[in-house]
Amino acid sequence: MADDQEVLARYSRRAGRFADVISGAAPGRWSAPSPCADWNAADVVQHAVDMHAAMFASTPTGLTPAPAASEDPLGAFNSARADIERALRDPAVVGLAVQTPMGPSTFAAHVDTVASADLVIHTWDLARALGLDYSIDPDELEDQWQGAQQIPDIMRQPGAFGPGIVVFGPVVEVSADAPRQDRILGLLGRDPYWT
Incomplete structure (x- = not known):
């Protein structure tokens, strides 16, 4: 099992790639369809934000209020990213026992296997929706x-x-x-x- 610093480093690397793709969007592309059925580009970002919020479902805190992805995709994602990174740096939170759809976990492990891992494929989804080259x-x-x-x-x-x-x-x-x-x-x- 990865230690908490590895989880944070991996998450930050993946989140940075996702934010870079958001930053690369041309004006007017946010309503473009994505490879995910029924989602446009802004929906992909909103899904990532929603998955970040889900990480806090079994904790006493949640995401900081932020604009919706449809209004400010980068602001919405960066706010959620900052909340996750803050939590992954907090010794009282990383080891917190949480309930997940796949059973009990720790906060850090749940972030690592869900919100963080999700960003890998959704970065590709988002890049495709925005018409950007991405491997x-x-x-x-x-x-x-x-x-x-x-x-x-x-x-x-x-x-x-x-x-x-x-x-x-x-x-x-x-x-x-x-x-x-x-x-x-x-x-x-x-x-x-x-x-």
Whole structure:
């Protein structure tokens, strides 16, 4: 299990990439569709913010009030990012026992496996929605490969974790000799060639 400093460093690296993509958006792109069905670019950012808020569900605190992603995508995300980073630096919070849809965890482990890990793929989603070139970091692909091959069926069932919640869509078939990024995206329910 990763120590808390590793969790913070990994989260900060992933959040930095996500924020960089937000910053790279051309004016007027926030209503553009994304590879995630029914979401536009701003919705991808709002989902990331909502996942950050969910990390605090079993704690006495929550996210600092901030604008919605539809109004200020970078401000909304950076506010949520600052709250997570602050919590991951707080010894009283990182080891806090929390309840999650997948069972008991610690705050730090929950952030690491959900909100932080989520940013890896959603950075690609957001870049595609914004019309930006983006390749997932090779080290992240290596880390994601094993888990992407072992997604339980329940994670693909709409509503299994609550009304309206879809964790992963159906597998998108990709050639066995396609690049690893494309194969991972397919396993996570994305069309790697989406434009």
